[in-house]
Amino acid sequence: MIQVTAFKWVPSFAQGSVRDIRVRWALEEAGVGYGEMLIGFEDQGTAEYRALQPFGQVPAYREDGLEMFESGAIVLHIAESSEVLMPKDAHGRARVQCWLFAAMNSVEPFVAELAGIDLFNADKAWAKERRPEVEAMLRRRLGDLQTALGDRAWFADGRFSAADILMTHVLRDLRHTDIVAAYPHLDAYVKRAEARPAFQRALADQLAPFRAAEMAMKTP
């Protein structure tokens, strides 16, 4: 059975956006069952876990004899065997891959820089100085992204694909701001993606261990 690693618990700002949700969502869309291997922060540095994920991060993935890390690579691997996630024809597959890499390489760095300032460094002098420029660069990138999406429902040739899993996840990392709301097509796009039953199941499954851990912490 496929196994995906995830954290037993993370702080509230990260709940719902830990990267295992990308893999869970892809598997839900593909209709493939999986089990989870929950790890604690204390497990991240063990030799056993590092053999599975060299940086001690989640997600890692096991499928029969195959072991993988990097959420983008894992989602792409799952997409290879699901037409819901990627068309079979060569051009269609190439288009999905363009947008999948665009999410991780051309949009995520801008989002991550802003999130890094807001979530971890907001009170630092350098962060206050840098933030306006970072937000301006991000807004320019989102403007271009919205233009590229236009009136289409999804990025790769207007059909839902693995690329939308990655792109939606990246844009969700701006949830602590109202920036995406300023781009009505992107805002509607994220809402459309989040409304998919497969996303809702993936989200609920990521959150379930956190709720259980929080209950256990409250129980004397």
Ligand SMILES: N[C@@H](CCC(=O)N[C@@H](CS)C(=O)NCC(=O)O)C(=O)O
């Ligand atoms: N490029 C990696 C990044 C994985 C990553 O950043 N995982 C985060 C959770 S979203 C993590 O494990 N953070 C803990 C850490 O870095 O120690 C991927 O996409 O799989």
